[in-house]
Amino acid sequence: MPSRTLIVAAVAGVLAAAGAVVFLLTRPETGPSPAYFRGEGTSALYAPIATRGQDPAPLTEQELFGQAARLVEQGVTMERRGAALSADCGEALWGSGVKAAAAGCAGVARASFTGAGGAVSGQYAVFDMPDGAAADRLVAALDPRRGGGFLRAAPGQPPSFDAGHSRAAARALGHFVVVNWVGPVGDERTADLTLPQLALERLGAFAQRRVLAAG
Numbered sequence: 001m002p003s004r005t006l007i008v009a010a011v012a013g014v015l016a017a018a019g020a021v022v023f024l025l026t027r028p029e030t031g032p033s034p035a036y037f038r039g040e041g042t043s044a045l046y047a048p049i050a051t052r053g054q055d056p057a058p059l060t061e062q063e064l065f066g067q068a069a070r071l072v073e074q075g076v077t078m079e080r081r082g083a084a085l086s087a088d089c090g091e092a093l094w095g096s097g098v099k100a101a102a103a104g105c106a107g108v109a110r111a112s113f114t115g116a117g118g119a120v121s122g123q124y125a126v127f128d129m130p131d132g133a134a135a136d137r138l139v140a141a142l143d144p145r146r147g148g149g150f151l152r153a154a155p156g157q158p159p160s161f162d163a164g165h166s167r168a169a170a171r172a173l174g175h176f177v178v179v180n181w182v183g184p185v186g187d188e189r190t191a192d193l194t195l196p197q198l199a200l201e202r203l204g205a206f207a208q209r210r211v212l213a214a215g
Helices: 004-026 044-049 061-065 096-101 132-142 194-214
Strands: 036-040 070-073 076-086 108-115 120-128 167-173 176-184
Touching: 036 132, 044 167, 044 194, 061 076, 061 108, 061 194, 070 194, 076 194, 096 132, 108 194, 120 194, 132 167, 132 176, 167 194, 176 194
Parallel strands: 036 167
Antiparallel strands: 070 076, 076 108, 108 120, 120 176, 167 176
């Protein structure tokens, strides 16, 4: 018959293992966030595409990135490295706060870019939300000061992307949310991020085209 000491040790071991499992399942999810963030809600300009009901056509990779192999802004070139389209918006995000705010998202498109002679990496993401109010909530949740999470690395994004010196902008365009995130690669912490981010901003033209088509 097992001694009392062995029984106590066995029970303690089971409880410790159970506690470890609980910790792994409930610990807060963490990931990279930008050092600088700017958020912007939707406006009356995008009223024709304020809801998915008004603008039901699903996102396509061709619509968003088909003509964006190279984006140039004042001599700075950003070249596309990878792109992906998914119906699982949660896989593009980390953190319970932003995942909750993404409820109702029908799909996400993401692409990664490198440029400025390899000194800068960036990604552009588009979330298809139910309406402008939901899009505004997701933009607000993405603010790193709220601590609710942010984007995961985009397909093809270099692992040396320096999020700690990066900058991001999230905008609601009708029922869409676009996120433009650029940062230095490796030790290039003094790289100018302004023109690379402006280059990626050209991708938001898809929303203007949809507004015109809805008019």
